[in-house]
Amino acid sequence: MRDIMTTPTNDITPFADFESAGRAVLGTLSARFGFGLWMITRTEGADWIVLQTDDSQCPSKYRIAEGSVFNWADSYCSRMADGLGPRVTENAQQTHAYHDAAINQAVQIGAYMGVPIHNRDGSLFGTLCAIDPQPQNPSIHQDLPLIETMAKLLSSILAHDLKSIEQERALQKSQEEAATDALTGLKNxxxxxxxxxxxxxxxxxxxxxxxxxxxxxxxxxxxxxxxxxxxxxxxxxxxxxxxxxxxxxxxxxxxxxxxxxxxxxxxxxxxxxxxxxxxxxxxxxxxxxxxxxxxxxxxxxxxxxxxxxxxxxxxxxxxxxxxxxxxxxxxx
The missing domain is CATH 3.30.70.270 (Reverse transcriptase/Diguanylate cyclase domain)
Known part of the structure; x- marks a missing residue:
């Protein structure tokens, strides 16, 4: 009879932070769907910043490095986030919202999947998205709920991380103020x-x-x-x-x-x-x-x-x- 007290060989350990969770999410989605490139991005003003990428299934299709910056308004994601385009399209060039997007001049996109990642206050942080140079089977629409769930989980972890950072900064500021002479700004x-x-x-x-x-x-x-x-x-x-x-x-x-x-x-x-x-x-x-x-x-x-x-x-x-x-x- 199997000993029910036996320790599992594969422990389920929590993610340390948003970055490690993002890596795991991208790896999981890339392995499941096989798109040419999966990304976690951030929008900051007019910039669309690529934070993390996974092209492990098709490494030769795209060569977009982490840290790359594009124009947010040129992206499919900007139109998706504004509600002007669908979160999933199996044929981007036949999708009215995307076929004339400026990003098409820089990157070949046949299919697109993208969902927003939100800050704690509900504002837009960035996106979880994927592109592939070739059109895909329409069945990919069935997997949108999974991607949306992944994005919500990332949003929750992001909120926790940012809250922790705020608390760390507040503590650091308090410690610095406690060790600072108010009149001169020197150490006390x-x-x-x-x-x-x-x-x-x-x-x-x-x-x-x-x-x-x-x-x-x-x-x-x-x-x-x-x-x-x-x-x-x-x-x-x-x-x-x-x-x-x-x-x-x-x-x-x-x-x-x-x-x-x-x-x-x-x-x-x-x-x-x-x-x-x-x-x-x-x-x-x-x-x-x-x-x-x-x-x-x-x-x-x-x-x-x-x-x-x-x-x-x-x-x-x-x-x-x-x-x-x-x-x-x-x-x-």
């Missing part, structure tokens, strides 16, 4: 901490040199108190713009406090650090921003957190030294 403390964590892990693996810079704007509190927070915000924004001019694309620049910025400079050794320090001082001066700056190089045995502490201590030492020279209190 959360974004900075995440960058430090990631780069420390890479530095442990590869040993690349990293420099940390701590930048503290002088007298921000006094400006806020005496001139108002709008003036203080303008100073912070000006400082951020100055720092952006200096850092490289690979570096991380963050505003981690009211008047404090930090820079994580990758592939930056002692000599590079000194050069970068000079650029920082020069550029801040050009932007008329007075600031105290400290730096430190990551030591392999001590890590980035220790370098951050050293850079912070060096910044405060710089502030005190400038205070002694000026005879004024450089308060934050």
């Amino acid at each position: 403390r959360r974004g900075w901490d995440a960058a430090v964590l990631n780069e420390e892990a890479r530095a442990k693996r590869y040993g690349n040199p990293i420099a940390i810079f701590a930048v503290d704007i002088d007298c921000l509190k006094e400006i806020n108190d005496e001139q108002g927070h709008a003036a203080g915000d303008a100073l912070i924004t000006r400082a951020a713009e100055a720092l952006k001019q200096v850092v490289r694309e690979s570096d991380t620049l963050a505003r981690i406090g009211g008047d404090e910025f930090c820079i994580l400079a990758l592939e930056c050794d002692e000599d590079d650090s000194q050069k970068l320090m000079k650029k920082l001082r020069h550029t801040l001066s050009q932007y008329e921003v007075k600031a105290s700056i400290g730096s430190a190089i990551r030591q392999p045995k001590l890590g980035l957190q220790h370098a951050i502490k050293q850079a912070d201590e060096a910044m405060y030492a710089n502030k005190e030294a400038r205070h002694r020279l000026s005879g004024n209190t450089l308060r934050g």
Whole structure:
């Protein structure tokens, strides 16, 4: 007696996404009907974009590559989607809606099958369609319900995929906003901490040199108190713009406090650090921003957190030294 608990040899696994479902649908329909070319297309404005193709049954009949773009208005599918032409015709050249279509000048079409694929809101996404250079048996009309069902299934999977993409984008945007300083557009403390964590892990693996810079704007509190927070915000924004001019694309620049910025400079050794320090001082001066700056190089045995502490201590030492020279209190 057969064991009813035996695991089937061929598991039915769900499709991962619209693309994999589309491949399976095209393969199934091509094997069943044998048309010269099956396609999944998308319409975008005036363009008719070929997303996927299957010509496995008759590979020499058409040479339309995925990614090809045609004029949507020239296609049979545009007329079908507008309700001006039938979804199935065994002889396209004897079908009034199709015999004068401009696509006939580029592609030989004897028979056509096509159904719309819809977005979640009911708008047209594209089509599931097939063409063959030769007219076909009128019996192909009997198979229209199967093709329509396939298109509906693709529409459902498409809706799920697009919804997932929307949710992923919303989550990404939320995460980015949570890690972004609203005033300057730079990373905030959360974004900075995440960058430090990631780069420390890479530095442990590869040993690349990293420099940390701590930048503290002088007298921000006094400006806020005496001139108002709008003036203080303008100073912070000006400082951020100055720092952006200096850092490289690979570096991380963050505003981690009211008047404090930090820079994580990758592939930056002692000599590079000194050069970068000079650029920082020069550029801040050009932007008329007075600031105290400290730096430190990551030591392999001590890590980035220790370098951050050293850079912070060096910044405060710089502030005190400038205070002694000026005879004024450089308060934050």
